[in-house]
Amino acid sequence: MHYTSETIERAVDMFASLPSIGRKTAQRLVYHILRTDKTYADNFSNAILALKEKVLFCEQCFNYSEVSPCPICSSNKRNGGIICVVADPNDVLAIEKTNEFNGKYHVLHGILNPLEGVTANDLKIKELIARLTNIDEVILAINPSVEGEVTIQYLAKMITPLNIKVSRIASGIPIGSAIEYSDEATLARALEARIAI
Amino acid sequence: MHYTSETIERAVDMFASLPSIGRKTAQRLVYHILRTDKTYADNFSNAILALKEKVLFCEQCFNYSEVSPCPICSSNKRNGGIICVVADPNDVLAIEKTNEFNGKYHVLHGILNPLEGVTANDLKIKELIARLTNIDEVILAINPSVEGEVTIQYLAKMITPLNIKVSRIASGIPIGSAIEYSDEATLARALEARIAI
Numbered sequence: 001m002h003y004t005s006e007t008i009e010r011a012v013d014m015f016a017s018l019p020s021i022g023r024k025t026a027q028r029l030v031y032h033i034l035r036t037d038k039t040y041a042d043n044f045s046n047a048i049l050a051l052k053e054k055v056l057f058c059e060q061c062f063n064y065s066e067v068s069p070c071p072i073c074s075s076n077k078r079n080g081g082i083i084c085v086v087a088d089p090n091d092v093l094a095i096e097k098t099n100e101f102n103g104k105y106h107v108l109h110g111i112l113n114p115l116e117g118v119t120a121n122d123l124k125i126k127e128l129i130a131r132l133t134n135i136d137e138v139i140l141a142i143n144p145s146v147e148g149e150v151t152i153q154y155l156a157k158m159i160t161p162l163n164i165k166v167s168r169i170a171s172g173i174p175i176g177s178a179i180e181y182s183d184e185a186t187l188a189r190a191l192e193a194r195i196a197i
Numbered sequence: 198m199h200y201t202s203e204t205i206e207r208a209v210d211m212f213a214s215l216p217s218i219g220r221k222t223a224q225r226l227v228y229h230i231l232r233t234d235k236t237y238a239d240n241f242s243n244a245i246l247a248l249k250e251k252v253l254f255c256e257q258c259f260n261y262s263e264v265s266p267c268p269i270c271s272s273n274k275r276n277g278g279i280i281c282v283v284a285d286p287n288d289v290l291a292i293e294k295t296n297e298f299n300g301k302y303h304v305l306h307g308i309l310n311p312l313e314g315v316t317a318n319d320l321k322i323k324e325l326i327a328r329l330t331n332i333d334e335v336i337l338a339i340n341p342s343v344e345g346e347v348t349i350q351y352l353a354k355m356i357t358p359l360n361i362k363v364s365r366i367a368s369g370i371p372i373g374s375a376i377e378y379s380d381e382a383t384l385a386r387a388l389e390a391r392i393a394i
Binding site (some may be wrong): 004005006007008010011013014018019020021025027028029030031032033034038041042044045046047048049050051052054055058063064066070071072088089090092093129142 | 238
């Protein structure tokens, strides 16, 4: 490489190892840090270290938290009778931002993917089933991909016999989008799931 | 905010403070680090700290380096009679990658910008002039923006009286680009600087 400093090269390598960050962007980020003061670099470095030192999994919902149970699981303002099942912690964040859901969560940490060798034992499915006492409804908020569909069907088959209502979030045309530009699968699903007005 | 951990929120804030990184991307990067092992976070954190601890300015060319003079300035395989003047350290990197230049560099750390209060004293211009003994040519590799143009004219006016050849890198249509999509200023410059074949 053409860097005049191995330290810069190593930092560029680290940033470029992050998802969606190419080498050119990594380089720009490193030069940005070089231009800032030492406090900024210290804070940045500490923020990264703290992720590994302070963040753990909530033993109930398996979301990231600094305490277990996490603030959502231990809150008595939230309806413990509804569990929203998601694949990843960032899905919790996305749903929380809507301010539309007041139940609790369960993070699977992935979806079933037989081709990549991800089976039910690799996900927090056992732990989900173990939580299902005094539960009225389980909402499956899982991406409508092929593997997501498999996961949804698998979970529905396991939970329905427990006499718990199982639902999935709706698929359809995104708000602000156009019918003309929708793919066939989405449009077919939107027609099928039409709502009386 | 909706994060279940202040540590995660702080790390997202840090990443989102980098140029061209929005909050959604920052969040994805933080979740990526959470999923990796502790060694990765340690290495990342150390790489950032090292930027401030090990990287300094070369006292000759003012590029980033871990030693002064930097490997390029101290190399006797490079032609010390030609100095390529650039605005920023990443410009050195871009030129080095072409493998077309075998002289030395001088980094100004900015360009003249009277509107934003950047004057000649804020740039490494005095230091450039001080280096100009036994120099055959100064190449100005500065972005062809309005401020870049001002900087180029300013430097040319200072260096020409020293009986040193001053040149600037060519402007024109980028290789692989089309005349049809070129802006008028670029096309006008390309016509003006036409080359006999």
